[in-house]
Amino acid sequence: MKYKSQSVAKLYFIAAIALFVGQILFGLVMGLQYVVGDFLFPEIPFNVARMVHTNLLIVWLLFGFMGSAYYLVPEEAERELVAPWLAKLMFWIFLIAGAATVAGYLLVPYAKLAELTMDDLLPTMGREFLEQPTITKLGIVVVALSFLFSIGITILKGRKTVVTLVLLIGLTGLAVFFLFAFYNPENLVLDKYYWWWVVHLWVEGVWELILGAILAFILIKTTGVDREVIEKWLYVIIAMTLITGLIGTGHHYYWIGTPDFWQWWGSIFSAMEPIPFFMMTIFAFNMVNRRRRNHPNKAAVLWALGTAVMAFLGAGVWGFLHTLSPVNYYTHGTQITAAHGHMAFYGAYVMIVLAMVSYAMPMMRGRKAANSPRSQVVEMWSFWLMTVSMVFITLFLTGAGILQTYLQRYSDQPIDFMTVQDKISLFYWLREIAGVVFLIGLVLYVVSFFIGTDDPEAVEKIEVDAETA
Amino acid sequence: MPMTPQTAQGKAFIRPCTVIYLLLMALTLVTWALGKFNAQIGLPAMTLSMTVLGIAMLKGHLIGDFFMGLRRVRGPWRWVVTLWLLLPASLITLAFMQAGQ
Amino acid sequence: MTDKLKQPPGDLAIWIFICAELSVFAVFFAAYAFTRAKHVELFNQYQQTLNTNYALINTLALITSSYFVVRAVAAIREGSQRGCARWLLAAIAMGALFLVVKSMEYQHHFSHGVTLSTNTFYMFYISLTFFHFMHVIMGMVILAAVALKARRGAYTADRHTGVETGASYWHMVDLVWIILFPLVYVMR
Structure with a gap:
């Protein structure tokens, strides 16, 4: 760690991982509720479990992104962070607001929560993923602006690199598009139209820039490949991401009452969205193959390569599966969507945050570059457990989705929703088992932070086994 | 014509790229004229379409070879533009044959 | 002159980008052609409303710029x-x-109340040409950046990958129009 102020990232990373554990626990509850409908009812109804599962995901990823930015920006800008106290203050505000919101979801009925938080003054609640009370949303804006302030000023005052530039564009976009969470038109078509400006333009637009920037940073640090080469790739990838991702929003506009041309715009542009992800995969492996050093933190390199592969599969391939409008006509809102959502979020965003945590945490805990070999072995086990179980979750949900699409919408004698749900329950059981394995992997991940802390640090080996890692 | 030394190349005689440029301009005029005056020329629609598509392929190939400099490249990149031209052109041909029936 | 290069002129990254862009356009062209096959009369009728003189000027302009x-x-x-x-x-x-010229063409159509939703032909005409239009703007930005750097003396006879990179992108913009022009304006 070169700069003292980088250490604020530690707080953010710890909170991120704690919330990650919470997210997975609620995911398991929900997964069980798919097959045992009244599990934990009425304490935690399905809709609440789902809300907590998705909201926690978004919040912990935001913590992860912020932590990554606080760690990465001083090192890139070659100066201390502006106002690290602000970063700490915002951390606590964000954490407390987040915890209070989740507690609100769990303790009172949603309508009551809306009433308590005076949603009627500026109604923004009740929309998927944007369920947060209006005051929480305002809090998010304050946190985001303060965050942008300290990151932005640090970048502007220090050395400017392509990595920080792309990161800054991504983070600014994240803040700007969130503002559409406050726009809640009466017209249901317009409402959905702009709702996607938050949801889609986050995950298939500006978040990808953040992903690209963090990945580039980790590759620069761990491979020793020339910055110029990596930055050039980053340019090409983000240009392609923006072209395909921005207009690709159209693949959400097929069935909500927008003009016909979106069928074409959405299909064609979103069909190209896998391209930047594919470039990212080629990019990551290329850089690691051309490496000039064997970084001792093999776990971090593994996560970085993992994210490049899994993002392509989850976001690229599984997204393409149901993105063309004639296909989506049948698959819209089935378990195919859930399959895609799981692998895409895990591959693109969970893994990149974990890669950054893996890279930065040892240094913030006083190591020179990496954890002890023992700790890394446990971490790599957790990588494989989580990744493989996520592949299975995705496959089971895909199976469920294909069957559901056929039985419910495509066959000559379509069957009603609930009957179909019964027929595909085997897939839900299998998914739940894979989910338990994922939790074991996650527990192992947490354990890896406490294992071998007194062992000597892993050292850089001369050209043998980084590839086999 | 006397041989010109390498150093004076481009000054003594017209550059290859200029020849290609003039050819491209002429081919463009042909395409435009075929579209504009086909009422008088009277080519069947399919013949007209395939002719201008063929001209476009030729133009694209020339741009790839001479303007993008691919003729001095070896390996798969040598053919990237030509192969790309074949892809939409064959699909377009297929679609027009379908429409003609 | 006989020894051939292993890679096309310019940065390899731009060529990968060019391939990606070209495939988007290829899909667009094929979509146009196959949709046209289903609505031949509509396409033939409204194609008549396009002004090929404008398209000619534009084709000549792009080839000249290339x-x-x-x-x-x-x-x-x-x-x-x-x-x-x-x-x-x-x-x-x-x-x-x-x-x-392209803006004048748009102006003409828009003043007649044509929109993306008027009919399938206009939907494709506007989408395709507008998408290409944005590429012309992007290409111009790239060329301008290269020109500025060139004037500041950033390139030499031996080191000028940047110029070739920008050039390759610009030729791609030209190349796409070379297909777009006959397909949308002439072929029937």
Whole structure:
């Protein structure tokens, strides 16, 4: 760690991982509720479990992104962070607001929560993923602006690199598009139209820039490949991401009452969205193959390569599966969507945050570059457990989705929703088992932070086994 | 014509790229004229379409070879533009044959 | 001159980008053609409302600008930084001419109340040409950046990958229009 102020990232990373554990626990509850409908009812109804599962995901990823930015920006800008106290203050505000919101979801009925938080003054609640009370949303804006302030000023005052530039564009976009969470038109078509400006333009637009920037940073640090080469790739990838991702929003506009041309715009542009992800995969492996050093933190390199592969599969391939409008006509809102959502979020965003945590945490805990070999072995086990179980979750949900699409919408004698749900329950059981394995992997991940802390640090080996890692 | 030394190349005689440029301009005029005056020329629609598509392929190939400099490249990149031209052109041909029936 | 290069001129990354862009356009062209096959009469009827004279001027403008870019690359290979910048500016001017003519064409159609939702032909006509229009703007930005760097003396006869990179992108913009022009304006 070169700069003292980088250490604020530690707080953010710890909170991120704690919330990650919470997210997975609620995911398991929900997964069980798919097959045992009244599990934990009425304490935690399905809709609440789902809300907590998705909201926690978004919040912990935001913590992860912020932590990554606080760690990465001083090192890139070659100066201390502006106002690290602000970063700490915002951390606590964000954490407390987040915890209070989740507690609100769990303790009172949603309508009551809306009433308590005076949603009627500026109604923004009740929309998927944007369920947060209006005051929480305002809090998010304050946190985001303060965050942008300290990151932005640090970048502007220090050395400017392509990595920080792309990161800054991504983070600014994240803040700007969130503002559409406050726009809640009466017209249901317009409402959905702009709702996607938050949801889609986050995950298939500006978040990808953040992903690209963090990945580039980790590759620069761990491979020793020339910055110029990596930055050039980053340019090409983000240009392609923006072209395909921005207009690709159209693949959400097929069935909500927008003009016909979106069928074409959405299909064609979103069909190209896998391209930047594919470039990212080629990019990551290329850089690691051309490496000039064997970084001792093999776990971090593994996560970085993992994210490049899994993002392509989850976001690229599984997204393409149901993105063309004639296909989506049948698959819209089935378990195919859930399959895609799981692998895409895990591959693109969970893994990149974990890669950054893996890279930065040892240094913030006083190591020179990496954890002890023992700790890394446990971490790599957790990588494989989580990744493989996520592949299975995705496959089971895909199976469920294909069957559901056929039985419910495509066959000559379509069957009603609930009957179909019964027929595909085997897939839900299998998914739940894979989910338990994922939790074991996650527990192992947490354990890896406490294992071998007194062992000597892993050292850089001369050209043998980084590839086999 | 006397041989010109390498150093004076481009000054003594017209550059290859200029020849290609003039050819491209002429081919463009042909395409435009075929579209504009086909009422008088009277080519069947399919013949007209395939002719201008063929001209476009030729133009694209020339741009790839001479303007993008691919003729001095070896390996798969040598053919990237030509192969790309074949892809939409064959699909377009297929679609027009379908429409003609 | 006989030893051939392993990679096309310019940065390899731009070529991967070019391939990606070209495949998007290929899909768009095929979509146009196959949709047309289902609505031949509609497409033939509304194609008549397009002005091929504008399209001719635009095609000539783009080919000329591409030629200027070729000359810009030739100039920097001969070590002339000023010459390179001047040819690039000429190419950008041709790009600007394209934008002006295209805008006049749009103006004509829009003033007649044509929108993306008027019919399938206009939907494709506007989408395809507008998507290409944005590429012309992007290409001009790239050329302008290269021209500025060239004038500041950033390139030499031996090191000028940046010029070739920008040139390759610009030729791609030209290449796409070469197909778009007959497909949308002439073929019937």
